[in-house]
Amino acid sequence: MKKTNSDHFIQVIIFDMDWTLYPMDGDCFKESSIWKHIIFSYKKLIIEKMNANPFQADEYYNALLKNEKTYWTSMTRVLWEQFNMTREEIIKYTWWTMNLDFIYFCENNIKKLFNIMKKKWILLFLVTSAPYIWSKKVISYLQIEDFFEKIFTAEDFSRDKTLIFNEIIKLTKINPSNILSVWDQYNSDILPAKLLWMRTYHVNKINPIEHLIKEI
């Protein structure tokens, strides 16, 4: 069957942030300098709060977080409860102190891509499991913060993206087949979008973000 123009018509694009809009060191979050920096910051916090030496901080960290080492949000919760701090204080201590050098911006001309999408009247959304302050820091550095209709961060959802995908469908009233979802992780991100009948673009070494232009 011959495809019509409407089969290809993308009206909304949902973007992931880290490893999708730009490459970073390490192949995933747990292998990245971001993760190393967060763990370093947790231990630094333990040293300060408990007046501990680095060895004691290591031991305390391992005992305190042994059941929580799967995800940064649960580790953050344990620490704010432990030290009577707010979530924001912990996030500022860990994510906000992070250097943008971990991100390899230079090869991507991401702003140019966003300008092309804007000229085509495509509505853009950012959905990231990172906290708001990190997202804000990164997208303002990339000069793309004004392009998004709405930004969803770790503050808005737990790990399952389906709720947010449905919210975007409701908000835009656009058929999922005209929504393109762009991610670097298959199981946690591409798959839930496919299950809602969205179109997907899997960013990887074969399909870098720059080649997205061919899809729109």
Ligand SMILES: [Mg+2]
């Ligand atoms: Mg990602």
